[in-house]
Amino acid sequence: MYFFVNQGIGHSNSGVEHAQFYRAARFRALGLPFKFVFTDHLPQLHQHMAEWQLAEHDVIGLYDYLLSDAPDDYLRFGTTQPHSYHEDALWDTQQRQRLLFRQTTGQYTETIQRRQQHADAAKDSWVFDRVILENKTHRISWHYQYMSDEVKHPVDIHVDNFRGRHYLFTTQDELLQFFFSELERYFDHNVYLIDRGTAHETALVTLKQQGADLKLGVVIHAAHFVGFVAGHPLWNNHYQYLFDHVALIDLIVVSTVQQRLDIITQLQKVGVHDVAQKVVVIPVGGVASVAQPRHWVGGTAKFVTAARLHREKNLTHLIQAVQQLRQAGESVTLDIFGVGQEYAPLARQIQTAQLEGVVTLKGLSQDMVTAMQPYDAFVLASYSEGFGLAYMEAISLGLPIATYANQYGAQALVRENVNGHLAAFVPEKTAESQNIVHLTQAMHRILTHYDALSQGASQVAADFTDERIAAQWQRVLEGLV
Structure with a gap:
């Protein structure tokens, strides 16, 4: 059995959860058995599963299992009669x-x-x-x-x-170890793909050390590296345990070639070798179809973005960029899809800048490919993206992209002068004003040669079809088991 291990899902999810949903579709197409595993206490789990069209038999919830009248039946079929909350x-x-x-x-x-x-x-x-x-x-x-x-x-x-x-x-660490030992008891030939939760790695590594015959993979969804301190690597907190125990990890999945090369090089610098075969590149998202290139007919340029409304997404930069474009005489609008804790501050910024009706907070969409159809171009202001599923959704529609040149997501999916423009940035508060100027310029340049960029988007999308990504998973898993 293949397990996709996470802490939980909700009404609004991050790219991690969407990457899991996408992987499930590829495994289903390949006929590979899989289960989502969620270990947080989730009182509304089944409601959210229904919202995201997850079948009951595809999900194992820690607390549903431990409280089941028939635990083995639950592992096979899930909860047969969910309640209303x-x-x-x-x-x-x-x-x-x-x-x-x-x-x-x-x-x-x-x-x-x-x-x-x-x-x-x-x-x-x-x-x-x-x-x-x-x-x-x-x-x-x-x-x-x-x-x-x-x-x-x-x-x-x-x-x-x-x-x-x-x-x-x-x-809770002891509880998780017991839970995973139960999965080992019931299922055979198990491969765990951990998407989130260092505690999961700890429990499964412990079971391996105790002799459990399991395979353990970790999917990296973000920038993994902070820097070297006195010659030693400082990893992102989410991946510290992974790299401290890399000898016990069977598979490390990244979305871009550059991140794979960086991981191998950084580990070699501290004397960790023979990891190249463990680190594989499989994008966390792809495209079901490639849209025909678009043609710019002039008028108001409708930009769109999709992101959690959190500070690290730098949505304030996008609002300021739109303000600068309009002050320069450009007719542009921006719709922002997403929910999060920054909704109220962003709404105040829009009002203060007198951009009501120009910049709009659209809320959550559970089908961004459909939601982005009416727009002309996509824009993103994150300084860091492990891949960026929103980029992929935009590319599949033939939308040119303006974005900060974040190391992995943007630099892998947005090719300068091919399907968009990369804005230079310095990730420091003192450089914010200049960064926004660069982003504004990137958005403006999209409008000057739009048709060629849309043609390029369709060309880039052809490298990320669902069939190609499913085949990548097939090859990797055949070598793993």
Whole structure:
């Protein structure tokens, strides 16, 4: 069985989840058995699965499994009768929520008990939660250890009446190791492709060290490297464990040739050799079809972008670039698709710049290929992209692209003067104004030779067809097992 390992999915997902959805479609076309594995507690899991058209039999949720009346049947078929989600709360006389009850979308209920503990009279109290999940005679409970006001970890996890036995796990890491050992017990010839979650790597590496006959791959979705410090590499936190234990990893999947070469070179500099065969290039997204090139007829240029509304996406730069283009006499608009914590600040910026009706926050779309059809060009302002599925979606439609020249995503998919323009940038706050000028210039240049760039987009898209990417997976997996 092939497992795509992640922490969770939701109403709005990142590129990591969309990469998993895309991979599932390629595996399905190849006839390869796979399961999504989600290990976070997800009260609305089945609702979100339905939104993203994930079949019940393709998903294993940690808590659904541990609370199942028939665990082996669940591993095969999933949850056969999901519930509708609802919740009720109990408040005290000071309007503090003390008890929260949820009917999850799975076969169990959740009760959260809240209490206050005054660790220091000089500080605000911390709120601690006790969580109880129940399905008839099955029960899981834990409380949280707070590392800070924002970071907490489940501890003292009781799993009662799982296959007729009771368990106590002092940490979530112990629970995960038990869970993966259960998957090893039931399924054969297993390959785990970890998309997110260092704790997953820890648990599976431990099982390998204990003799489990499994294959372990890690899919890299972002820039993996920070820099060298005193001659030693400083990795992105998400990949530190991977490179510290690279000898026990069977496969490292990246989306671009350049990232593969960088990883091999960086590891060789610290004396780690013989990894080249482990590091393979398979794009996390592709195109089902290649659109015909477009023709520019003039008028208002409609730019579009799609990104989580988070600061690292630099959406404020796009708004300023549109403002500069309009001040220079260009008739342009920008629609921004996505949701996130920066919605309100972006809305205020649009209002302050008097760009209502010019720049529009469009919200979430679950089908960006269809949503981007009416637009003329795509723009992105991230300083870092591991690949950038939004680029791929734009290319498949023949849309020229203006973007910062981020190292992997943009430089792999946007070819200067072929299908778009790459704006130079310096990732420092002091350089922000000049970066925006470069991005504005890149957007302007798209309009000066639009037809040739759209033709180039169709040419680039031909290198990333679904059939080619499925064939890449087929070759890699044949060599792995």
